Amino acid sequence: MKPPPFRYHDPRSLDEALDLLASHENAKLLAGGQSLMPMLNMRFAQPDHVIDINGIDDLAYIRETASGIEIGAMTRQHDLEVSQLLQRRCPVMIEALHQVGHRPTRNRGTIGGSLCHLDPAAELPLVAAALDVTIHVKSRRGARSMPMAAFPAFYMTPSIEPDEMVTSIDFQPWSEGHGYAFVEFARRHGDFAIVAAAALLEVSADGAVTRASATLGGVGPAPLRCEGVENALVGNRGSATLFREAAEANRAIDAMDDVHASVVYRQNLAVELTSRALGKAFERASERSSS
Amino acid sequence: MTINGTLHEGDVETRLLLADFLRHQADLTGTHLGCEHGVCGACTVLVDDRAVRSCLMLAVQANGRSVTTVEGLSPDGETLHPLQQAFHDNHGLQCGFCTPGILMTLLEFLKENPDPSETEVREALSGNLCRCTGYQGIVDAALAAAASLRDARETKA
Numbered sequence A: 001m002k003p004p005p006f007r008y009h010d011p012r013s014l015d016e017a018l019d020l021l022a023s024h025e026n027a028k029l030l031a032g033g034q035s036l037m038p039m040l041n042m043r044f045a046q047p048d049h050v051i052d053i054n055g056i057d058d059l060a061y062i063r064e065t066a067s068g069i070e071i072g073a074m075t076r077q078h079d080l081e082v083s084q085l086l087q088r089r090c091p092v093m094i095e096a097l098h099q100v101g102h103r104p105t106r107n108r109g110t111i112g113g114s115l116c117h118l119d120p121a122a123e124l125p126l127v128a129a130a131l132d133v134t135i136h137v138k139s140r141r142g143a144r145s146m147p148m149a150a151f152p153a154f155y156m157t158p159s160i161e162p163d164e165m166v167t168s169i170d171f172q173p174w175s176e177g178h179g180y181a182f183v184e185f186a187r188r189h190g191d192f193a194i195v196a197a198a199a200l201l202e203v204s205a206d207g208a209v210t211r212a213s214a215t216l217g218g219v220g221p222a223p224l225r226c227e228g229v230e231n232a233l234v235g236n237r238g239s240a241t242l243f244r245e246a247a248e249a250n251r252a253i254d255a256m257d258d259v260h261a262s263v264v265y266r267q268n269l270a271v272e273l274t275s276r277a278l279g280k281a282f283e284r285a286s287e288r289s290s291s
Numbered sequence B: 001m002t003i004n005g006t007l008h009e010g011d012v013e014t015r016l017l018l019a020d021f022l023r024h025q026a027d028l029t030g031t032h033l034g035c036e037h038g039v040c041g042a043c044t045v046l047v048d049d050r051a052v053r054s055c056l057m058l059a060v061q062a063n064g065r066s067v068t069t070v071e072g073l074s075p076d077g078e079t080l081h082p083l084q085q086a087f088h089d090n091h092g093l094q095c096g097f098c099t100p101g102i103l104m105t106l107l108e109f110l111k112e113n114p115d116p117s118e119t120e121v122r123e124a125l126s127g128n129l130c131r132c133t134g135y136q137g138i139v140d141a142a143l144a145a146a147a148s149l150r151d152a153r154e155t156k157a
Helices: A014-023 A036-041 A077-081 A084-089 A091-097 A103-108 A111-117 A123-130 A227-233 A240-252 A263-290 B018-025 B082-089 B099-112 B118-127 B136-156
Strands: A007-009 A027-030 A049-052 A062-065 A068-072 A134-139 A142-147 A152-154 A165-171 A179-185 A195-203 A209-217 B044-047 B050-053 B066-068
Touching: A014 A027, A014 A049, A014 A134, A014 A165, A027 A036, A062 A084, A068 A084, A077 A091, A077 A103, A077 A111, A084 A091, A091 A123, A091 A179, A091 A195, A103 B050, A103 B099, A103 B118, A111 A123, A111 A165, A123 A179, A123 A195, A123 A209, A179 A263, A195 A263, A209 A227, A209 A240, A209 A263, A227 A240, A227 A263, A240 A263, B018 B044, B044 B099, B050 B099, B082 B099, B082 B136, B099 B118, B099 B136, B118 B136
Parallel strands: A007 A049, A027 A049
Antiparallel strands: A062 A068, A068 A165, A134 A142, A134 A165, A179 A195, A195 A209, B044 B050, B044 B066
């Protein structure tokens, strides 16, 4: 239960880190370490080089830009959790963060690390999918961006090359007063979810849904946007019946089967949690727009 | 690194965990290692006043930082910190293995949330596993500690 030997690198700038990534085989980036360190301790990961990017200051920030909100990859989960800007413009992320591990792991864990680790049941990739974030990646060869929908390659593997690093994400926040909810079913508080659901809704003054995002985590290798559900909502007046009927589409999802839960159990959760998330989001949209 | 106010220097292998540096190099064996993969919370310490798992940090990552371990709660080793006193009074420990991590988690938590509800305490402690007590005594102790820390603060003010 101790890490295997590795060469440790401690770059002080992004350029230095990208140089190291480009010039070393079998290298791993060490961000918050809340997934990589357990994997090293258990020797699931045996990199020859560990490149610690905690010494690079300008990768941790949350800022409002002309095009939306931009978050640096090394921003700690706890710093996101207490951000006034996110509380105001993106409360679904805060609600999700309360379910991410525990306070001591959120003090270290980063948003970039969570996204790249891409655990199928992790909360932050789900939120990133719900918000359609854009992921910015850099390497010595240049910079590129991709939508979250294109980020997962397969199980726990993002579609980035070995010499690339995720440096930031950005997204367009939803309108002021939008409805949001993040609900999950986990065996214990702080555990990875068996199934989690996020909902975002924009609602007109007469109670009609004008825009909807419904996303599931924990059902397959990557977060799943439920387009069928979204399409069933837009243009209709929000009600418990509408949400329950729309969520029924999730009974047919392709869910995974593992030691925690069967396919059918996950499908049932996908329906129930989506329905609850939509109901809660709708209630909040009404409250937030009337206040 | 500075541990409980005292400067410690040493050359270590880069793969050495912070927890092992504290226990074997600095001889501060109050920090316990349970699971060594971040689940049990026994090794929780403060690094620059933030609670972290010392089994999920390399010792070299704490270079130049300020670390507080359970030994730092009672510098003279005689007078118990209000948290420790509350655990003593409320049967907040049996075997004591998980206690150092719980105390350090609560130290950060009660600083930010001096008047927590029972639910908030239980949530704050959800990352610390105790296999003896069933948590009731721990929660009672945390609430009692919160009250005595509040009193101490008011007396000072």
